[in-house]
Amino acid sequence: MLNRTLLCLAVACVSTPLFADTVWLKNGDKLTGTIKVFDGGKLLIETTYAGAIPLDWKQVKTLESDQKLLVKQDQYQGEIAKSLQASDDGKVTLLNGEAPKTVELASIQQIMKPKPIVTDLVWKGNIDAALDFQRAENDTDDYNVAFKTSARHGQWRHNAKGEYNRESTDELTTTDNWSAEYSIDRFLTEKWFWDGRINYKRDKIEDLSRQRTVGTGPGYQFWDDELGAFKLGALVNRTDFEYSNGEKDNFYSVAGTWDYNRFLIGKKVEFFTNGELGKPISGVADYSLEAEVGLRYKVTDWASLNLKAEKDVISGSSEGDLDKTRYTAGFGVTW
Template sequence: MPAFLVYPTDILLPMFSRPLSRSLLCVMLSTLALPTLADTVWLKNGDRLTGKISVLDGGKLLIETEYGGSIPVKWSQVATLESNQQLLVKEDDVTGEVAKSLQAAGDGMVTLSNGGAPRTVPLKSITQIIHPKPIIQDLTWKGNVDMALDYKRAETDTDDYDISFKTSARHGLWRHNGSGGYNREYRDGVTATDNWDAEYALDRFLDEHWFWQGRLEYKRDKIEDVRRQRTIGTGPGYQFWDNELGAFSLASLANRSDYEFASGNTEEFYSLAMKWNYNRYLVGKTFEIFSNGEIGKPLENVADYQLDAEMGLRYKVTDWASLNMKAEKDIVSGAESDLDETRYSIGFGVGW
């Protein structure tokens, strides 16, 4: 029986000659074999990383990779880099240049290409690299919303609803901070907890770490003896770090507070307070531990101290969704009517 050799190209492309079919097949295979375009970062120790440049902030360059997730690299250890992304490159805290691409240059240098004459700059002069935004190009915005629902049907039926949010937006030397929350609980159909709070703070950075903060806060409680709390404050703060792996800052504030009690009495006083804000990502940003709050001491004998704090843990289910556990503590000690409230919650949240 004669042997016949059948080429795949004879079946797929019978209208072409064999040489032409083979050539087309080779071109197709070569095209499929080409590597996906990616950003490249060369390190001073000779290593090379490929992926997608996410951000440079706080002295850390974050690279998103398929093989290792988010990889932070010390900016001082980068020799040069290249990228075909459009990126906003800032050499100070205010102004920046939108580069259509970054080209590798000599050790410790990079070339910015924006359609005009390319410009080569030293890496040490670059303080931030981010993806430009449509209106405010250097805007960075992050935040999260946490929700918790608890239904218990037993000798005492309990329905508990809790929602809170925290967000921060920065551009140039300014940072806007907002937070708030609402909690309501029913026990056998009777309202046992009903309160909400909101806060806005504006930071003006004086340099990389020091800033000055002004803030407004309002709390409303329809059940506890301390029915209303209004606070306005200002003071210096220090940002230890703020990057893709977390943030930590402290602010010392001089506050003016107004309390209104269930009896109808009011108290107005000045106080000194310390405010903190901390979060840290672990295990490739799968887990996040966080804590924020404020502890203050009145300058008059209206109360011994006041504390409003929370701490917790988030587990990221997807890039935007997470499960969270947290504990919140609210204390006003030594006032006309003391307040000591603790809440624990487990819930679901979204972040960006």
């Protein structure tokens, strides 16, 4: 008898989920799953029957959740609710151990799981690696490792990226370079921000051996949510060139930057492109271009396969033009 009772309890525990969030829509539909995040006008709910589903916030009637969630009614501050309780149309009740608080859905700007230390920290990024070894008449070794990450808290966003490339044929190195960049954005409004950045590049093969760039300027964030992001920026840069023969150039330039990514097919495939197009003010070169475009396919929640094309161009330089295109395929991790 005791064994039968324990078996029934075990079956009940397995068949009953620990918790399920519920979202009611204005058209009468109801979805159950796990609320992942609300940002950029989209509520993302993870379901067992259809994966991650983005919902237009304007179509949400009310919702409930047993999770502890950070609810922000303005851009910079919010309160942690122990759970959310369904309320009247267009409203939700926050339960946090004190008196319940009912708020308008239209007043909520963001919902997320609170982080341990910085509760509203949003950190995301990826690391991609591509390796190619060929042993034949000519032995070739190709390496490419790149990372990109950003962390946002309140009015500040920190961005960093870097890359290392090396190619050799029969032990003769034909490509050997690396680059690193850090930038910080200060949001002035919900969309407008001011950007300051520093970039350094080192190339042991090309005539242009070192580049150092410091820039600042405004930017505009069109959107940034679980389904992707898009921003444009304008910079005034100071750039220093150092060539392999010891000669140096320094000049000021204006540049436009872009950074776009979009998830497709239920967040399985990501299309991304980013880059910078610059024009020197002093006429040291006609223009410069750094661009990247690619696809990333998610094998699991954290692992991905990627295809990328990179283009580096410096046209009209007194020390000669640079025009390089690189294609890579590899494996990566995302978070």
